[in-house]
Amino acid sequence: MENKNQANNTSLSPGEGQGEAKQEFNITVYTENQIGLLNRIAIIFTRRKINIDSLNTSPSEIDSIHRFNIVITESEEVVRKLTRQIEKQVEVLKVYYHTNADVVWQELALYKVSTDVIAEKVSVERLLRENGARAVTIRKDYTVFEATGHREETDNLIKILQPYGLIEFVRSARVAIIKDSEGFNSKLREFERLEPGEEVIENEYLNQGQKVFTM
Amino acid sequence: METQTITQEIGETTAATQPVSKELSGSEALLEALIVEGVDTIFGYPGGAIMPIYDALYDYSEKLNHILVRHEQGGIHAGQGYARTSGKVGVVFATSGPGATNLVTGLADAQIDSTPLVCITGQVFAHLLGTDAFQETDVINITTPITKWNYQVTDATEIPEVIAKAFYIARSGRPGPVLIDITKNAQIQKFQFEGYTPCNHIRSYRPKPIVRPQYIQQAAELINNAKKPFIIWGQGVILGSAEKEFKAFVEKSGIPAAWTILGAGAIPTDHPQNVGMLGMHGNYGPNVLTNECDVLIAIGMRFDDRVTGRLDKYAKQAKVIHLDIDPAEIDKNVKSTVPVWGDCKETIPMLTQLVEQRQHTEWLNTFNEYTRKEVEQVIHEELNPSTEEMTMGEVIKHLNELTNGDAVIVTDVGQHQMVACRYAKFNNTRSNVTSGGLGTMGFALPAAIGAKFGAQQRDVVAIIGDGGFQMTLQELGTIMQTGVNVKIVILNNRFLGMVRQWQELFNQRRYSFVDIQSPDFVTVAKGYGIAGKSISDRSELEGSLKEMLAHDGSFLLEVFVTKENNVFPMVPQGCSVAEIRLK
Secondary structure: OOOOOOOOOHHHOOOOOOOOOOOOEEEEEEEHHHHOOOHHHHHHOOOOOOOOEEEEEEOOOOOOOEEEEEEEOOOOHHHHHHHHHHHHHOOOOEEEEEEEEHEEEEEEEEEEEHHHHHHHHHHHHHHHHHHEEEEEEEOOOEEEEEEEEEEHHHHHHHHHHHHHEEEEEEEEOOEEEOOOOOOHHHHHHOOOOOOOOOHHHHHOOOOOOHOOOOO | OOOHHHHHHHHHHHHOOOOOEEEEEHHHHHHHHHOOOOOOEEEEEEHHHHHHHHHHHHHHHOOEEEEOOOOOOHHEEEEEEHHHOOOEEEEEOOOHHHHHHHHHHHHHHHOOOOOEEEEEEOOOOOOHOOOOOOOOOOHHHHHHHOOOOOEEOOOHHHHHHHHHHHHHHHHHOOEEEEEEEHHHHHHEEEEEEEOOOOOOOOOOOOOOOOOOOHHHHHHHHHHOOOOOEEEEOOOOOHOOOOOOHHHHEEEEEEEEEEOOHHHOOOOOOOOOOEEEEOOOOOOOHHHHHHHHOOOOEEEEEOOOHHHHHOOOOOOOOEEEEEEOOOHHOOOOOOOOOEEEEHHHHHHHHHHHOOOOEEEEEHHHHHHHHHHHHHHHHHHHOOOOOOOOOHHHHHHHHHHHHHHHOOOOOEOOOHHHHHHHHHOOOOOOOOOOOOOOOOOOOOOOHHHHHHHHHHHHOOEEEEEEEEHOOOOOHHHHHHHHOOOOOEEEEEEEEOOOOOHHHHHHHOOOOOOOOOOOOOOHHHHHHHHOOEEEEOOOOOOHHHHHHOOOOOOOOOOEEEEOOOOOOOOOOOOOOOHHHHOOOOO
């Protein structure tokens, strides 16, 4: 299935490069897979009364290494301090942070609609197709559609379906791929060595242009 | 005969080189691990969920000296005191539920003051987890924010590896407390123990950042071009065992150096370049001149708010070089011009090599001028009071004369702590044991017990206020039972003095619940079989201190001091360090 336009820079909040202004940041955390680590990471935010907008955790492409995607709205200064606090945790391998412009990101949404309505109203089917939704389950009583996209896109579909009797809706956390992190997989693999190279273990943050973060 | 000896020898050699494989219980494996880690002292308190470990300990009591405390909080503070004087990891045992929750204050204290601890808590059987079983508490989640690492063991086979990780994490990098929660079934479970190998690597954990020579270079350039450089150091110098390296740096660079409360003693108090204490009740010169120096070299310290005062008016004129092992500390509170990540035992000598031999005589004299003002307006009167009643400062002055600055001074929290740290003489490192970051009242008595076990050949003097002493005075029982030799000085002003001072200065003398009554401390001590004396007359002070120090065994000396004395200088909260008040 074709998937809509890639994350364009329109999602970038104002304030980029203006120092203290708040904007959405995507924090990527690579960790060991250990019970309790989610709590250890979550309390770094809650202790500072920072709301987590979205949190996704799943196994990474490497066995036994997990990847967290955390979205918060804060200034870069705060985000930088947070990432260091996270990276300080014993079981955390690496932390990066990026603005929305630096990542490709998606959220998955599911919509449950009455099958009768769709069968009766041709326009609904058209609207769903126009919005890139796809049927996952079709039953006599209801149909479940799936759509992926940015928040505003999946939100938009709610608005569209509302008049036609939306029965239930759910949205996933955000998953994001770092645009500039070419070769990160190999870096990650290097962690398995006893003495990884300097470049890997230095406290770097892959900013735009893959610049190593220096102070 | 001869052949027998040879086989015996061979047998022993193979036993030592090849991993021993024997069936042990989880509890026995734990104790074997502690022995390999060099643990000699454990502070603890038994209970239901840790009984299998205590049962095993019965057979190990010759190798592991278990100190039975009177409360788990006392146990963990003793572990902290032990770690601070010995430089080793403090080990604490407690049972599940209330035993574990009683550790919380000590864990928070050790976490903020970077004290290496391994705490072992018992836990209910694994099959009972989450059932609200008797004495079950979610100790892992309770302690997550206040431990460097914690882990729950539910299977005995995990024990050797987990204990190895615990010790490695507790003592490496920036040290801190580790808590291992072991379910009762894992303590009992037998398994094939294949020997114990200490840990020296965890792939996700980088205890020391890599030193970047270009930053050392930049730092040296700044220092070499500075007119008014100023060193401020913290406990990092002591934790990194870099006292010698630090002294060499200070002496070659000729730069005046001041300390945070936990850094005290890293270089002797009377070193000519030691210009005094930083912070809210620190010395006059170091505070004022922080805002006049051109290069500020911060070593192993974390710019606590009690040190910096108002942050947006802190050292704004200065270029800041920050040496720290913990990357999260760099730029956390004060933005650095040059960050020097790394273990200061490595980075300081690199810096020493590149800095020019200098003497900043004139600049050092500026500090001395401020010292003269402070002596005139504050110190002289505190140490040689014209009042009839004694001051806290004069007690410390006499103590200095009698111990010659060689004793370990353990303090509690409050006015007496500030006075003791300001005026105590420290000739040696690892001599100042106090609760710095958390400010835990009740810390001193148990910490002094631990401090003595950690440095048996040294004199340990606990200086405690009348309020703080009453928070953990049950540990007199530990002193009684172990016979440990700790000298206790209670500076009794019949007030919760520091809060009273703030109420006087900032709350229009509305003395809200700071008027605290005390029992007859000497009688209490006597009840525990501890000798004691109470004095309120200056003429008795020196003789009583002598008597205390000469006494064979623990001694409690209560000194009644002025009720409403204030600690000065003071940087009022919300003020810049330059606005420090002398009265």
